[in-house]
Amino acid sequence: MLKYELLPQQLLREGTVSQENFFKPIALSDDQILLTHTKIYLDKLKSLNLTRKEERATGFPVRSDLIYRGRHISFGTYQCAKFAIQHRSVSLNIAGGTHHAYADRGEGFCIFNDFAIAANLLLESGVVNKILIIDLDVHQGNGTAKIFEENDCVFTFSMHGAKNYPLRKEKSDLDIGLQDGTKDEEYLKILLKTLPELINSVKPSLIFYLAGVDVLEVDKLGRLSMTLDGCKERDRIVFQAAKDYNIPIAVSMGGGYAPKISDIIEAHSNTYRVAFEIFE
Numbered sequence: 001m002l003k004y005e006l007l008p009q010q011l012l013r014e015g016t017v018s019q020e021n022f023f024k025p026i027a028l029s030d031d032q033i034l035l036t037h038t039k040i041y042l043d044k045l046k047s048l049n050l051t052r053k054e055e056r057a058t059g060f061p062v063r064s065d066l067i068y069r070g071r072h073i074s075f076g077t078y079q080c081a082k083f084a085i086q087h088r089s090v091s092l093n094i095a096g097g098t099h100h101a102y103a104d105r106g107e108g109f110c111i112f113n114d115f116a117i118a119a120n121l122l123l124e125s126g127v128v129n130k131i132l133i134i135d136l137d138v139h140q141g142n143g144t145a146k147i148f149e150e151n152d153c154v155f156t157f158s159m160h161g162a163k164n165y166p167l168r169k170e171k172s173d174l175d176i177g178l179q180d181g182t183k184d185e186e187y188l189k190i191l192l193k194t195l196p197e198l199i200n201s202v203k204p205s206l207i208f209y210l211a212g213v214d215v216l217e218v219d220k221l222g223r224l225s226m227t228l229d230g231c232k233e234r235d236r237i238v239f240q241a242a243k244d245y246n247i248p249i250a251v252s253m254g255g256g257y258a259p260k261i262s263d264i265i266e267a268h269s270n271t272y273r274v275a276f277e278i279f280e
Helices: 002-014 039-046 052-058 064-087 114-125 142-147 184-202 228-244 261-278
Strands: 090-093 131-135 154-161 174-178 206-210 249-252
Touching (some): 002 261, 064 114, 064 206, 064 249, 090 261, 114 131, 114 142, 114 206, 114 249, 131 184, 154 184, 174 184, 184 228, 206 228
Parallel strands (some): 090 249, 131 154, 131 206, 154 174, 206 249
């Protein structure tokens, strides 16, 4: 997608980041993927042998370059988490947020589930023992919820459009469904009330934050009515909470489908601006 090229250019041009802030992830190995996804599914991807129904569910023709890209994106999220833990700070993935992917199938333009893969790798290595996933993309993180539905080490929180995709929702540990047209004031009030209580209850050693900007009123698929300023304040609430509680936070960008690419880049750039401001 074009935004993955334009976003780093914008951040560099305005001086929010320097070239030294960037890293290029390697590809996940099969063994790393198999901590989360099934062998049957991975073998189908590697052989490009999905059924037409399975391929339609992903939203695009499955090609080897997309699978190769997905391996890198998910490793990028894992590396972000390790950087965040190492520095007790924040680290952000330009891409990621592939929360519709299940253990055994892809959905909604998601092949591998980057948060699930990263979380399982960290838990398996003993680096962390409790993870909180804050998913504020406008679409419910259905794949993530299903993957961790019986895992007490990962708490899944999804705040999303109640009537938006996916039509059939999974059960996160905490779901908050928002009505179409929800504006800044209501959205931010709910988040401000929910987040501190959640952190105090879960006591995570790491936060994953899916900062989708498809909550904007101008978004083609979002159906909420948030402004750029409201979306920026949403990010501020999440980052300030992580900072206040001294919890490392790893971020993936998630969705954004506004007709004007400039609106998408501005909203995503705000996430970086606020992160660097709070964790400076």
